[in-house]
Amino acid sequence: MKARRHQRILDVVRRKPIQTQEELAAELAREGIDVTQATISRDIKELRLVKAPMGDGRYRYTLPPERSVEDINRRIERVFTETVVSIEDSGNIVVIKTVKGAAQVVAAIIDDLDWPEMVGTIAGDDTIFAVVKPEDRTHDVMARLNRFRR
Numbered sequence: 001m002k003a004r005r006h007q008r009i010l011d012v013v014r015r016k017p018i019q020t021q022e023e024l025a026a027e028l029a030r031e032g033i034d035v036t037q038a039t040i041s042r043d044i045k046e047l048r049l050v051k052a053p054m055g056d057g058r059y060r061y062t063l064p065p066e067r068s069v070e071d072i073n074r075r076i077e078r079v080f081t082e083t084v085v086s087i088e089d090s091g092n093i094v095v096i097k098t099v100k101g102a103a104q105v106v107a108a109i110i111d112d113l114d115w116p117e118m119v120g121t122i123a124g125d126d127t128i129f130a131v132v133k134p135e136d137r138t139h140d141v142m143a144r145l146n147r148f149r150r
Contacts, residue, residue: 003079005033007105009043010063017060024061073148076109080148085126087145092135094142096128103128110145117141 008031009024018024021040028035035043044061048071051059083102088095098106107123110130118141119131132138 003083003105004101005035006043006047007108008033009047009049013049013061013063017054017058019058019060076113077148077150079106079109080145081150084145084149087142087149089138089142092132092138094128094130094132094138094145096130096145098126098128100126102126115141115144 005028008028012018012024012027012031016027018027021037021044024044025035025037025040028040048064049061050064052062054060079102083098083106085097085099087097096103096106096110103123103126107121107128107130110118110121110128117132117134117137119133121128121130130141132141
């Protein structure tokens with residue numbers, strides 16, 4: 001799953017000084033994600049990773065210094081469009097169904113939005129529970145999430 005792989009790549013480059021595509025592929029393989037060098041190359045381009053100096057003459061992959069709000073929203077829209085199946089509510093809980101394997105990526109994106117009325121998320125394999133407080137904000141949260149689905 002591309003969205004899951006992209007999230008893992010971002011996690012890896014934030015956590016470790018990855019210098020080459022081969023190192024990145026090896027790190028993903030340790031996490032159970034087997035990819036070709038060509039796939040890694042496309043992923044790096046799509047994620048807009050850049051090589052940044054580490055201060056000792058070596059370079060590592062990292063996120064660009066600043067990503068515009070438009071870029072972030074485009075990425076969120078792409079992930080939601082490709083993975084989110086449905087969004088429903090039950091009281092102050094928003095239940096988001098995704099394709100298999102995508103719930104944790106989508107939940108991480110929702111958490112990163114840092115909306116004040118979003119208390120938190122719990123993600124399984126294909127289902128997310130997002131708690132909203134106060135309850136009367138639930139429909140507003142659902143409307144904003146649905147806008148990402150286009």
